[in-house]
Amino acid sequence: MRVLIGVVAVGIVVAAGAAAFVYSGVYDIAATDQHTAPLFWLLKTTMRRAIEHHAREVHVPPLANPAVIAKGRTLFVAHCSRCHGAPGVAPEAFALGLRPTPANLANTGIEWQPSELYWAIKHGMKLTGMPAWEFRLADDDVWAIVAYIQRMPYESPREFRERLAASASRAAPAQPSSIAVDHSASHVATASGGNARQGRHLLLQYGCDVCHEIPGVVGASMPVGPPLDHMGLHSFIGGVLPNTRDNMVRWIRTPQTFVPGGAMPDLGVPDRDALDIAAYLESLR
Amino acid sequence: MLNLRIVALSIALLVGGCSDPSLHPHADGDAERGRALLDQYGCSGCHRIPGVRAATGIIGPSLDRLGRRVYIAGVAVNSPEELARWIRDPQAVKPGTAMPNAHVSEQDAHDIVAYLYALR
Numbered sequence: 248m249r250v251l252i253g254v255v256a257v258g259i260v261v262a263a264g265a266a267a268f269v270y271s272g273v274y275d276i277a278a279t280d281q282h283t284a285p286l287f288w289l290l291k292t293t294m295r296r297a298i299e300h301h302a303r304e305v306h307v308p309p310l311a312n313p314a315v316i317a318k319g320r321t322l323f324v325a326h327c328s329r330c331h332g333a334p335g336v337a338p339e340a341f342a343l344g345l346r347p348t349p350a351n352l353a354n355t356g357i358e359w360q361p362s363e364l365y366w367a368i369k370h371g372m373k374l375t376g377m378p379a380w381e382f383r384l385a386d387d388d389v390w391a392i393v394a395y396i397q398r399m400p401y402e403s404p405r406e407f408r409e410r411l412a413a414s415a416s417r418a419a420p421a422q423p424s425s426i427a428v429d430h431s432a433s434h435v436a437t438a439s440g441g442n443a444r445q446g447r448h449l450l451l452q453y454g455c456d457v458c459h460e461i462p463g464v465v466g467a468s469m470p471v472g473p474p475l476d477h478m479g480l481h482s483f484i485g486g487v488l489p490n491t492r493d494n495m496v497r498w499i500r501t502p503q504t505f506v507p508g509g510a511m512p513d514l515g516v517p518d519r520d521a522l523d524i525a526a527y528l529e530s531l532r
Numbered sequence: 533m534l535n536l537r538i539v540a541l542s543i544a545l546l547v548g549g550c551s552d553p554s555l556h557p558h559a560d561g562d563a564e565r566g567r568a569l570l571d572q573y574g575c576s577g578c579h580r581i582p583g584v585r586a587a588t589g590i591i592g593p594s595l596d597r598l599g600r601r602v603y604i605a606g607v608a609v610n611s612p613e614e615l616a617r618w619i620r621d622p623q624a625v626k627p628g629t630a631m632p633n634a635h636v637s638e639q640d641a642h643d644i645v646a647y648l649y650a651l652r
Contacts (some may be wrong), residue, residue, distance in 0.1 A: 325610050353602045400602050460597075470600040473593035477580075482588040486605055486629040502606075506626065509606040 278346035281451050281465045290347075292468070298363045301370075307363035310386060310394035317414040319395030322388055324411060327352070330376070332457075334504075335404030337512035343454045345376045351457045351471045356396040364393045405508050441492070446527030449520050458511075462531055472511060478528040485511070495525035553598030555639065559612040569644050573634045582651055599649040605629060612649065616641040 268274065282290065289291030310316075324333060330342040330349040342349055355364070368389050380389060402410070428464035447463050450456060456467035481490050487505050488494040497504070499521040502511040516524070565651045567583055570576060576587030580594040587595075601610050605626045617624070619641045622631040636644065 292564075339549055351602075357602065401609050401611060403603075403607060403614075405607070408607075470597050471602040472606060473601070474596065476594065477590055481593065482578075482591040483630045486592065486626060492589060507604055510603045 249322070257340065263505055277446070278344060279452060283447075284465050287465045294375070298359075298367055298372075302360065302362040302366035305365055307361045307365070308390055310361060310390065310397060312394070315391050315394045316398045317410065318388075319391035319393070319398075320407075320411055321414055322384075322392050323395050326380070326384070332454075332512060334399065334402065334407040335508060335510050335512055337396070337514045338454065340515060342453065343514070346451075347375055348451070349455045349456050351374065351469065352396050353400045354458075354469055354471045356399045361393050364396055365389060368392060393437060404510050408508070441522040441526030443523070443526040443530045446523035446525065449516075449524050450527065453514050453516050453524075455524075463527075476531055479530055479532040485509070490523050492522075492529060495528060496521040499524055559615075559642075559646045559649040561642040561644075563643070563650050564645040566640075566645070566647030567594075567645035569640050570647065573636055573640070573644075575634075575644075578631075581648075583647075595648060595651060597651055599652040605631070612645050615645050615648065619644055 254433060281287075286369055328336060331347070331352050332338040332342075332349075334353065359367075367377065368384075369379065369381045369386075371377050384392075399407075450461055450464050450467070455461060455475075456468050456469070458471035459467060460469065460476065461467035462476050474532050478490075478496045484490050484494055484498045485502060485506055496518065499514075499516050500518065501513050502509060503513050562622040570581055570584050571586055575581065576589060578591035579587055580589060580596065581587035581599075582596050596600050598605075604610050604615055604618050605622070607626050608618055614625075616638070618626075618631075620636050620638070620649055622629050623633060
């Protein structure tokens, strides 16, 4: 009996504490702040397991038909790339402000089963910003997009552009990032300055975590591009630029200038923010 | 080192159910020979490569988890064929890259790819 009273008392205290936490409003829901690592793990694992569970009875049709893949590529550009980007194409500016940042699907195409992709596209995902397409796209179209996402990691950015153009006799090809690249306000960054702490914060704001493994940024563990650990020690940036602060700012602002057609898109990072990001990357040793 | 990885992977599979993603296909080729070749061709001078003792270079990116990487050098897809092409003639894949042509033979590139693909 005593034990029971104790358990009930603890339960009441925990519930009261939880209620106090919720009603106090102290929890920071700002999309600009990263999750703590345990919460990120909890959210991501819950999402992944739920998709696996719910997709287990989805029947997958044949997806290897090139015509289906081509259709999926066009549909992907029409409906998905504004948030997810495409090979060498940045998401639009608003999408970089979403938290979680919409995934780079070249990696998802490797890691997820087609049934899981189908389920996620069709039903969407609460609290992620991923909409449900069930009442917006025909089932065949959803499967075509799945077919393309599965194909995406096996096409270079150049092949993506060429094939999209080839199948787009009427639809216009993807515009490489319509975001407001702030060329007018650009000025030459100085070799010094830059706030590394702010830079770490900004890596999340520009979606760098979607493709790179970055120490200090929760959830940044994606193997789409190279890991950025020890970046401050590396001799080169993107394999083409000597690793100086100035060059890093230039690279972050307009990587397509240095590797035209590369997978890393111009993301419209202003000079000031690029300088802070460069300062953080330089601190990774 | 590799054995440790296999043990770790097995444990991860047991703990995490069957959720290990279907990754790039494993490349055939002699991975053990590939590991030795990474040193012979001087790759270790520029790259950090798990399992290759001398590979502590910091000129280029780490090759850790290369078997899971989506793109090579930011321009090519990460298939065994493309990775071998990149290793044999990087300048053809990405003109102006800092990675030099080390005159790696076809067979050697094949084995190096097998080793790098085991890094997950």
